[in-house]
Amino acid sequence: MSTLDWGVLLLTLGGIVVFGTWRSRGVHTTESYLRAGKDIRWWTIGLSVIATQASAITFLSVPGQAYQDGLGFVQFYFGLPIAMVLLSAIALPVYHRLDIYTAYQYLEQRFDRRTRQFTALLFLVSRGLASGLAIYAPALVLSAVLGWPVLWTNWALGAVTIVYTVAGGSRAVSRTQTAQMAVIFVGLLIAFGMAVSLFPPGFSFGRGVALAGALGKLEGVDTSLRLDTRYTLWSGLLGGLFVQLAYFGTDQSQVQRYLAGGPLAESRRGLLMNGLLKVPMQLFILFIGVMVFVVYQLTPPPLFFNRAELERVRASNPAEVAALESRHGELFAEKRRAIDGWMRGETSSAALRVAESRVEAVRKETGALVARTRPGADSKDADFIFVRFVLDHFPRGLIGLLVAVILSAAMSANSAALSSLGATTVVDFYRPRHPDASDARTLAVARGATAAWGLVAVAFASFASLLDNLIQAVNVLGSLFYGPMLGVFLVGFFLVRVGGRAVFWATVAGEIVVLAAAAFGHLGFLWYNVLGCAVVVGLAPLLQRISPRPSPT
Amino acid sequence: MAEPGPPGAPVRRSTGGEERWGRLYALLLGALALEIAGLWVLERVFR
Numbered sequence: 001m002s003t004l005d006w007g008v009l010l011l012t013l014g015g016i017v018v019f020g021t022w023r024s025r026g027v028h029t030t031e032s033y034l035r036a037g038k039d040i041r042w043w044t045i046g047l048s049v050i051a052t053q054a055s056a057i058t059f060l061s062v063p064g065q066a067y068q069d070g071l072g073f074v075q076f077y078f079g080l081p082i083a084m085v086l087l088s089a090i091a092l093p094v095y096h097r098l099d100i101y102t103a104y105q106y107l108e109q110r111f112d113r114r115t116r117q118f119t120a121l122l123f124l125v126s127r128g129l130a131s132g133l134a135i136y137a138p139a140l141v142l143s144a145v146l147g148w149p150v151l152w153t154n155w156a157l158g159a160v161t162i163v164y165t166v167a168g169g170s171r172a173v174s175r176t177q178t179a180q181m182a183v184i185f186v187g188l189l190i191a192f193g194m195a196v197s198l199f200p201p202g203f204s205f206g207r208g209v210a211l212a213g214a215l216g217k218l219e220g221v222d223t224s225l226r227l228d229t230r231y232t233l234w235s236g237l238l239g240g241l242f243v244q245l246a247y248f249g250t251d252q253s254q255v256q257r258y259l260a261g262g263p264l265a266e267s268r269r270g271l272l273m274n275g276l277l278k279v280p281m282q283l284f285i286l287f288i289g290v291m292v293f294v295v296y297q298l299t300p301p302p303l304f305f306n307r308a309e310l311e312r313v314r315a316s317n318p319a320e321v322a323a324l325e326s327r328h329g330e331l332f333a334e335k336r337r338a339i340d341g342w343m344r345g346e347t348s349s350a351a352l353r354v355a356e357s358r359v360e361a362v363r364k365e366t367g368a369l370v371a372r373t374r375p376g377a378d379s380k381d382a383d384f385i386f387v388r389f390v391l392d393h394f395p396r397g398l399i400g401l402l403v404a405v406i407l408s409a410a411m412s413a414n415s416a417a418l419s420s421l422g423a424t425t426v427v428d429f430y431r432p433r434h435p436d437a438s439d440a441r442t443l444a445v446a447r448g449a450t451a452a453w454g455l456v457a458v459a460f461a462s463f464a465s466l467l468d469n470l471i472q473a474v475n476v477l478g479s480l481f482y483g484p485m486l487g488v489f490l491v492g493f494f495l496v497r498v499g500g501r502a503v504f505w506a507t508v509a510g511e512i513v514v515l516a517a518a519a520f521g522h523l524g525f526l527w528y529n530v531l532g533c534a535v536v537v538g539l540a541p542l543l544q545r546i547s548p549r550p551s552p553t
Numbered sequence: 554m555a556e557p558g559p560p561g562a563p564v565r566r567s568t569g570g571e572e573r574w575g576r577l578y579a580l581l582l583g584a585l586a587l588e589i590a591g592l593w594v595l596e597r598v599f600r
Contacts, residue, residue: 078585081584082585084581085578085581088578209599213599213600218600221593272577349600
């Protein structure tokens with residue numbers, strides 16, 4: 001990156017942190033630290049909820065995913081608007097009526113303290129570990145791009161976030177996230193404009209869309225009933241609904257965001273704003289990936305998008321890399337001729353797809369060579385596609401802005417996670433043991449807990465390189481805990497005869513079943529959510545019947 | 554708006570304000586249906 005890029009990057013990130021800290025000055029009570037003073041307006045809540053879900057992984061992985069597989073990933077989000085409606089109608093009124101700080105407080109009022117703290121513990125473990133991975137993923141890509149050791153990028157990403165989150169709490173998180181989302185939206189628009197502007201003269205935007213369609217990249221809705229296809233209309237509407245209900249309804253990093261609104265209506269509007277914007281936003285990010293794909297149909301793409309890894313392989317295997325590069329170049333030229341023929345109406349879409357698949361096969365072969373030459377190295381380069389595109393094609397200054405977008409996303413998601421981890425530690429574990437602690441003391445403990453979780457996340461990020469597949473690890477980790485967590489809340493809302501003892505043991509059983517399935521079974525990880533929830537919802541009424549206790553209702 | 558009740562009980566709501574929210578929910582789900590339909594058409598137009 002040039003000096004200008006560094007200037008833009010540091011100015012943007014520094015400006016965001018100063019803005020957030022300034023807007024959250026005067027945080028002197030536990031209420032304002034943990035719940036942002038309950039005076040955040042709905043548009044800030046909406047942006048904050050979107051920013052919390054949109055981590056750096058979103059901006060690194062999603063365009064790359066569209067480059068490879070087209071728009072199909074958007075189906076994963078089809079359940080989200082439905083989840084927003086259900087949460088607004090069912091969970092939000094309960095949370096507001098009970099005037100709670102964390103979702104788990106509801107469980108003590110509905111069941112007992114043991115159920116509350118067990119569920120809160122599941123959250124602390126899953127979110128604490130996920131925060132480490134959410135720091136490590138962008139740190140890894142940045143280290144490859146900037147040439148810094150990954151330990152430095154881990155700490156650079158973690159330290160800034162820890163400082164402003166510890167200082168301003170939930171209020172700083174929400175205020176900062178509005179600025180971060182503004183940078184993200186501007187950055188995305190620029191990325192889209194840049195991709196389209198790279199089409200050669202005479203090749204219009206409409207032609208670009210048509211070319212993407214001819215190569216199968218606009219397939220956004222798969223109506224097939226196949227269970228082995230990860231993203232279909234039905235898995236998105238049903239499975240996606242399940243995941244989003246669990247995430248937005250029971251994960252404190254999200255619950256804390258929308259409980260920051262004073263009246264119920266503000267929280268509801270914030271959630272509905274998320275429901276309205278999320279699908280178009282994801283679609284737009286995917287569409288940027290499709291436009292990047294079109295650019296690389298017209299201009300030669302790199303043989304392998306993770307350049308640092310390719311150079312390491314070249315050092316030990318120069319002849320093989322040179323042969324792959326030469327074949328890649330020839331097949332690209334062949335494909336380019338096919339595209340010219342397709343534009344004149346002489347070549348069919350099917351022939352075009354064959355030419356494209358030949359070029360892709362060489363890229364896959366390169367990945368296999370990476371895996372063979374450097375066992376343990378990342379042989380997939382999809383996460384590097386977007387950042388490589390930015391570095392290779394963007395002018396000076398804009399590169400810094402796009403790196404700022406990725407770092408903003410990392411910081412916004414991590415600050416929300418750290419703030420919610422600190423809040424849960426204090427509200428669900430410290431306060432019940434120290435009910436007489438002064439507000440000043442509780443605030444100090446909340447700040448300490450937030451800082452401690454930040455250090456845990458960075459420390460875990462430092463060991464994350466031991467994991468084989470990072471993105472997979474992030475998804476699997478959440479799915480290990482979300483099922484039983486959603487199950488206990490569903491029992492609370494709908495099975496009013498079930499008491500604390502039954503639901504506690506059902507939740508423990510649900511968690512054991514999920515962990516056993518993960519360790520010994522062959523179930524796809526998205527099904528862990530369904531399995532864990534089903535065990536809790538199915539077992540709790542049975543246990544209640546076998547060993548009835550007076551329920552609190 | 555929500556009315557007071559025991560912690561575990563399903564939430565009872567008054568009808569006036571909720572009708573307005575119901576219309577907003579319907580609009581949001583309608584927007585989702587339009588987005589899905591739009592994607593379906595886009596794919597077929599440019600296939």
